Amino acid sequence: MPDPMRPSLMTKMRASLAKERDAMVLEALRGAGKAAYDEMMEADRVREQLAAGGETLWDAPPATGSLLLAAWNAYMLQTLGEQFLDADYAARPGTVGYVPAVTFDQVAAWLSAVEGWVSRARQARVNPDYDIAAELTLPAGLPDWAEVEPCPPEHLAALLASVPPLRQHIDVAVYGLERAGVPAEHRAGVNRLKQLNAEAAAAADYAVALRTDRHDAKLHELIENNLKNALELWFHVGQLAAMPSLMAGYRPLHAAPRPDVATLPGGAHFDQWCLTDRITLRRWRKDPQARAAIAQLWRDDPDPAATVALKAEIDAAARAGDVVTFRTGDGSSCYYECPWSALYEVRRPVRLGGRQLRVLQQFALQAAAGPGAGAFRRGIVVGPFEATNEVEY
Template sequence: MVAFFKGDVMGMPDETGRPTLLVRMTAKLKGEVRADTLESFRRAGGVAYAEMQRAEALRQKLADEGANLWHVEPGVSSQLLCAWNAFVLQSIGENLLDADYSADPRTVGYVPPVTHTQVTACFDEVEPWSSRARQAAGNSSLDLSATLRLPADLPEWAEADPCPLPHLRGMLAAARAVRQHAEVALGVFEASVQDAEKHGRDLQRLRQLAAEGSTAADYAEGLLEADPDPNLHEAIEERLQRALEAFYHLGQLTAMPSLIARYDTGGQVAATPAPRKLATPDSSGFDPWCLTSPRERATWRKDPRAHQSIKELWEFDPDPAATLRIQDEIDAAFAAKAIDYARNGSGSLLGSYFCCPWGAIYVVRRPVTINGRRLRQGQQFTYEVDADEVPKGGRFVRRLIVGTFAPTNDVEYCDPDGEHDF
């Protein structure tokens, strides 16, 4: 069995007035969908900013009083954390919308599917976090760490290849806004620590997390200074995702420092076990089928066209060691039982991805990091390796595809000449 990535695109009804025919036609040609419902949620989500203002005032009050956040009432920490989460989610959604509108005023009110999906995912979580912040403000004994998995992760990132440039600029704008508030919160937090020697390791972990986020954001901003080649979009997107995730966690940890020790030891995001090292093509122990799903290798080995595809894939790989390093991490995560082979709704194994080299479809059993990407429990993913664009001057693709997969009868062989066979 082979599987393919299945994504969803949502279209929303218009409630603010019918767009002009030109706007509708332009949006249709660009493949964009209506965003009017998102605009309704944007307006309603303004409560997140009010909660953030209350939280920042509370944070400053605690600092002025010399309060130790390790020992404040649980409702205080819960309020700070929940207000932060609502603010970050609202900021990401709004910046994504605004960046797309600014990029092409002809289609204001319409956005690409990837932007629509991502903004929807963010706005959907603003109200619950805002509500929790208000509940905590009214109940000083409310300890949300007892009922929620904290620190919480951002919603799953929507996939697009390549990611639209306005979407990347929106992510960058969100990262700037979130970073500024996160760094201020960290500064206030550090100034309020009364026993720096006792909590030294925790403070170091927070500074490390801040450095991780700021470095990724700065690097992405440098790549975005000029209109980057589409081949760079994925690299920029990955760094912006990493930056936003780091700042999102940083704000939660400064709000509820009791979470830091667990975060530091992998309680939230498990570290990838030390990987083994697969043999490279220039060594005698090299297995050209090492990227192919182990359960289906015997079947693919019987296919002469598959043999040719695998051969060409490695011939066009400019850095086989980099390709194998990611597979090493996947294999190590599988050996540690952090991931397993994915199954469909009826319990049958999904098998391999439909494109050469036909890698396995996995499901995450516990949080793990692979190729610098945090994967969450329940997510499905596969490892895509593609050489088809290399002869045309394009890039060699190595990436994790995260999403929902479904069975298909289609098969794609490696074809650098540009003629795909199915």
């Protein structure tokens, strides 16, 4: 493979025509982030040392769990970043050293976060009193996923390639937690941790089993959602296995919903108004322009299953009390744009549609065709929201 740090003139020309971005910064981050592997090796050594001495992580000083947790986070972020770069280079050998903008943003989010975790792992090495849980809210979540429709095939290949090494390390960490014995009062927490690991593994196995040589957008989206769910769960499982005291206050991620095909367009139970605010629903149903707009929305949507799944995510968060419906000062309860989603306010930190939302942040669901082919917008639109008389059909 050509050296990505020394692209030829022809490579630069091809990349310019394809509107790809120079990956020099990403490669520099990749090189610096290899320190994550050293910290992971040190974490493995510490686990072996604990087991040899008959100690458990509940007996160890806070710095031990801090080292293991920070090392895992650094390792996973470094692995994901490298897999995405390598998958893009393999898919586009003519532009090695350059990547599409969405790949650049995603890899940058991961690799730029590695240094902070490596630093904390090294602090834990030298200060036996260091407690990362006193500094950060844990377990931390993965950086936001870069949203693009459709997801590039090489991103899916990278996600699939990242599963085996991450899964192996997680299995070692969970086994190490039980190796020296689990105090009776912590057995329920460890059982819950093993359940989370099994949930992640099942999502990954399901995604792998769905692979086919033929490309199908809906199948591609289903595989991607399951892999993302598995990786987000494993990111948490690794931290909980490193610092099992966190299990006491842990609130699990919402699993990626798998919509019933009967609730999708053409299905027996499809409701074209399923995304619309319930309070104002009668108004929109009586509006001929709104009826035409909502029908056109579903015709334009390239992946209705993903849209329905996003709404199911929000509904699950509402049932859990993580979010509540919201009204503006004048009593408005819906977003101004078709499909006129309800407005929501966050009560507890939550991740929806791949986006981390903070307490009191306002948001609504967005699903709308943009200008130009392939410009469908699906995701979370964030407030603050104000009253308006404008209506976007």
